[in-house]
Amino acid sequence: MTTIHDADWWEAEKSPTIRCVLCPRRCLIKPGETGFCGVRFNGDGRLLTIAYGYPVAINIDPIEKKPLARFMGGTRTFSFGTFGCNLNCSFCQNDSLSRGHYQLRQLPQYVTPGQIVEQAQQHKCSSVSYTYNEPTVFAEYVRDTAKVAAAAGLKNVMVSNGYISLEAAQEIYPLMDAANIDMKGFSEDFYRKICGASLKDVLNSIEYFYQLGKHLELTNLVIPGYNDDAALIDAWLDWVEEHLDKNVPLHFSAYHPAHKMAAPPTPVKTVLKIRDRALERGFQYVFTGNI
Numbered sequence: 240m241t242t243i244h245d246a247d248w249w250e251a252e253k254s255p256t257i258r259c260v261l262c263p264r265r266c267l268i269k270p271g272e273t274g275f276c277g278v279r280f281n282g283d284g285r286l287l288t289i290a291y292g293y294p295v296a297i298n299i300d301p302i303e304k305k306p307l308a309r310f311m312g313g314t315r316t317f318s319f320g321t322f323g324c325n326l327n328c329s330f331c332q333n334d335s336l337s338r339g340h341y342q343l344r345q346l347p348q349y350v351t352p353g354q355i356v357e358q359a360q361q362h363k364c365s366s367v368s369y370t371y372n373e374p375t376v377f378a379e380y381v382r383d384t385a386k387v388a389a390a391a392g393l394k395n396v397m398v399s400n401g402y403i404s405l406e407a408a409q410e411i412y413p414l415m416d417a418a419n420i421d422m423k424g425f426s427e428d429f430y431r432k433i434c435g436a437s438l439k440d441v442l443n444s445i446e447y448f449y450q451l452g453k454h455l456e457l458t459n460l461v462i463p464g465y466n467d468d469a470a471l472i473d474a475w476l477d478w479v480e481e482h483l484d485k486n487v488p489l490h491f492s493a494y495h496p497a498h499k500m501a502a503p504p505t506p507v508k509t510v511l512k513i514r515d516r517a518l519e520r521g522f523q524y525v526f527t528g529n530i
Contacts, residue, residue: 244291255284278323290321290377317359320371327435330500352384366394401444417454424466425475492528
């Protein structure tokens with residue numbers, strides 16, 4: 240039997256149109272249609288979530304793969320994700336999930352939050368990670384699973400693009416023990432043209448998570464000719480220093496052609512130069528990836 244859950248974070252507009260307020264996109268959704276993420280839809284005047292209970296990617300990962308370099312090192316995390324994303328990054332490294340869609344007539348096996356936690360325990364994982372696609376789009380599933388996981392003594396980890404509304408973040412982020420949040424490129428122009436979103440909203444989410452006192456790490460995928468300018472990198476480091484602190488672990492990862500972007504791969508020397516610049520400026524934990 241197909242189970243489709245009611246979604247939260249929405250408002251009624253002129254009936255039967257509704258507005259999803261889960262993320263800053265604030266999609267206006269007509270009956271029978273989905274929002275931008277592809278997994279939240281208007282079912283007869285109420286918002287429903289197709290993603291709840293239907294993970295399409297499940298793996299047992301080392302926590303370092305999230306990447307989290309300074310949180311529960313050496314442990315394993317039960318990782319899962321669904322279809323859907325609320326960004327439209329032309330360089331997406333996981334577009335089979337982010338741009339994938341459910342077929343209502345042939346949904347995957349339904350997995351309850353309790354079953355997720357049971358599987359995590361069976362595999363001797365110390366945490367549950369909401370990852371692969373953007374966890375914000377399956378926020379209700381994240382929330383309910385995180386509560387069960389915490390009650391079972393497991394930690395909760397989110398790997399996110401940070402594009403979430405404050406009202407949703409205020410309910411989801413306090414349930415997390417750690418997060419790695421992507422900062423795609425430190426300019427509004429980059430976010431608008433390459434991701435179809437807003438940098439300001441992501442920075443607000445990062446700062447809010449940090450203020451909660453949770454473990455936070457930040458990742459910047461470095462793309463040649465797009466977001467690797469030295470002034471842009473310095474501006475990002477300025478922001479982290481001013482709004483967070485120099486003990487927040489920073490990850491700079493090399494880009495490889497993916498999805499719709501055909502820019503050449505990031506030279507290793509570019510990533511190493513950025514790492515060295517951050518260390519030179521006094522940042523304590525700087526890591527490289529994909530090299």
